């Protein structure tokens with residue numbers, strides 16, 4: 001079982017969620033916050049990633065109903081290696097709670113993680129972490145992808161990330177170390 005602690009409940013309540021959103025949670029095992037987000041975004045979707053295989057297995061168990069309903073999915077990957085799958089739509093919002101790669105504890109990994117997150121989010125993208133009141137927003141570097149409109153489910157205009165040649169200005173920030 002994973003119950004939502006008052007701390008996580010406050011964070012989920014503060015996120016600017018809307019119905020239909022695609023949300024990315026980073027380091028979300030064992031899935032309590034992601035389950036609560038899934039309940040707030042209607043027909044939207046939340047992908048919860050975590051680098052821990054054990055954490056992912058726990059989240060699969062704890063959020064079986066949401067996963068079966070297609071409202072949530074989980075993926076084992078470190079945020080600094082995260083990439084959209086082919087044809088996977090970008091996310092509208094990302095958040096992370098108590099994840100060292102994003103809270104300044106590991107600056108080198110953090111720099112790489114921010115680039116990966118920027119490339120996985122749609123225009124107008126926003127990334128929130130804990131440590132504010134209760135959230136704080138992190139500025140993202142420019143994305144190495146361009147966004148083009150496409151039709152999802154036949155009628156819903158969305159954006160899809162496509163690889164383009166980086167501009168000269170982007171060259172340095174898009175280089176994968």
Ligand SMILES: C[S@@+](CC[C@H](N)C(=O)[O-])C[C@H]1O[C@@H](n2cnc3c(N)ncnc32)[C@H](O)[C@@H]1O
Nearest residue numbers: 027028029050051052055078079097098099101
């Ligand atoms: C302290 S726990 C916090 C879990 C949850 N967010 C919460 O607040 O209850 C940190 C989680 O982030 C995951 N994590 C740490 N570094 C990560 C990284 N670089 N990429 C993805 N997940 C990471 C860990 O496996 C762990 O599940």
